[in-house]
Amino acid sequence: xxxxxxxxxxHIEHAGHHTSTGLSNNKLAMWMFLGSxxxxxxxxxxxxxxxxxxxxxxxxxDQVWDIPFTSSSSFVLLMSSLTMVLAVSSANxxxxxxxKVWLSVTALLGxxxxxxxxxxxxxxxxxxLGFTTSLFSSSFYTLTGFHGVHVSVGIxxxxxxxxxxxxxxxxxxxKEVVELFGLYxxxxxxxxxxxxxxxxxxxx
Amino acid sequence: xxxxxxxxxxxxxxxxxxxxxxAGYIKIALFLAAITAVEVxxxxxxxxxxxxxxxxxxxxxxxxxxxxxxxxxxxxxxSKLFSLMFYIGMTLAIGCxxxxxxxxxxxxx
Numbered sequence: 001x002x003x004x005x006x007x008x009x010x011h012i013e014h015a016g017h018h019t020s021t022g023l024s025n026n027k028l029a030m031w032m033f034l035g036s037x038x039x040x041x042x043x044x045x046x047x048x049x050x051x052x053x054x055x056x057x058x059x060x061x062d063q064v065w066d067i068p069f070t071s072s073s074s075f076v077l078l079m080s081s082l083t084m085v086l087a088v089s090s091a092n093x094x095x096x097x098x099x100k101v102w103l104s105v106t107a108l109l110g111x112x113x114x115x116x117x118x119x120x121x122x123x124x125x126x127x128x129l130g131f132t133t134s135l136f137s138s139s140f141y142t143l144t145g146f147h148g149v150h151v152s153v154g155i156x157x158x159x160x161x162x163x164x165x166x167x168x169x170x171x172x173x174x175k176e177v178v179e180l181f182g183l184y185x186x187x188x189x190x191x192x193x194x195x196x197x198x199x200x201x202x203x204x
Numbered sequence: 205x206x207x208x209x210x211x212x213x214x215x216x217x218x219x220x221x222x223x224x225x226x227a228g229y230i231k232i233a234l235f236l237a238a239i240t241a242v243e244v245x246x247x248x249x250x251x252x253x254x255x256x257x258x259x260x261x262x263x264x265x266x267x268x269x270x271x272x273x274x275x276x277x278x279x280x281x282x283s284k285l286f287s288l289m290f291y292i293g294m295t296l297a298i299g300c301x302x303x304x305x306x307x308x309x310x311x312x313x
Contacts, residue, residue: 023283031286035293042297046305071244075237082233085276089226179278186277190269196240197265201247202258 026172030180034187041191044143045198052204054135061136061204064124073116074196077151080109081189084182091178099178100162106185107158110151117148140199147195150188157181223278232275239264 019025052061087102121141129137161181164170170177224232243264250257274280279287305311 021283021285023285027286028289031289032293035290035296038290038293038297039300042301046301050305050308050310067244067247071240074240078236078240079233081272081276082229085223085229086226089223089229092223183277186272189276190272193265193268193272197243197261201243201261203250 024176026176026180027183030183034183037187037191041143041146041194044139044146045194048139048143048199051135051139052199055137056134059127059129059133059137061140061200064127064129065200066120066123067200069116069120070196070200073113073120074192076109076116077113077189077192080106080113081186083109084185088175088179088182091175094175096165100165103158103162103165103178103181107155107162110155110158110185114148114151114155117144117151121145136204143199144195147188147191150191154181154185154188157184223281224275229276232271236268236271239268 021028055061083102083106087099087106090098090102121144124137131138131141158181161170161178165174223229243261246253246257246261246264253260273290279290
């Protein structure tokens with residue numbers, strides 16, 4: 001009987017949801033945040049769609065895009081979503097070692113994606129496409145730049161989490177913390193799915 | 205004690221049911237990679253695809269979008285309240301910016 005009572009308490013503590021909805025407030029807040037992020041990226045994507053045809057004859061999307069390169073970057077980001085979900089899965093099994101490994105691989109793939117974006121921006125700039133060259137270039141750099149910043153923030157968060165798990169300094173439910181980081185990372189991937197198709201694959 | 209063991213087993217089942225297995229996630233990722241490859245092929249064959257190009261590409265994009273959302277972000281397995289929070293923001297964004305683009309005659313060009 002005593003065993004059962006102890007187990008029951010442990011179960012409640014594990015669930016950690018002493019809220020009026022019975023759900024985690026942290027997770028609910030993260031979903032609300034991601035919902036609000038839709039408005040931010042919706043605005044940036046719409047502005048790009050509106051201005052994508054406003055450029056000089058020789059410096060438009062058809063002249064500067066390198067589809068094979070951007071497709072490779074998209075593949076890298078997509079695979080980082082897989083490694084992130086494997087990190088969440090490992091955290092759910094209380095497997096700290098694999099959680100740290102998958103989080104580090106995710107951060108590495110994210111860094112590879114950002115490096116690709118820096119290379120892409122540099123090559124566009126060398127071709128003469130600066131931030132203020134045209135409305136097309138301004139809206140393109142703003143949209144993809146904002147996304148790149150989100151990925152960079154995600155990388156910092158992932159590396160911090162790896163450090164916190166190593167030093168056992170994660171506050172609250174570790175599984176939930178990893179899951180929340182995962183939600184943010186997957187959202188960044190979801191936004192890139194839209195950008196890749198709407199910006200790169202659909203001709204202006 | 206038996207009750208506690210049964211409870212533990214049932215909790216583990218629920219935990220396992222919260223999402224897919226690792227192999228399941230790998231299958232989803234491979235499927236998403238394959239869709240990305242098809243999208244790229246679409247972009248190189250747009251002349252031969254004709255009117256099917258744009259709707260086809262948008263459908264593939266939507267499939268990828270919702271597969272990540274439902275499986276990788278667990279919306280399929282989580283509380284509907286989480287889905288509601290996200291879909292409210294998404295619907296608001298789509299509605300707001302469709303009006304924005306329509307007002308600026310984007311769809312007329």
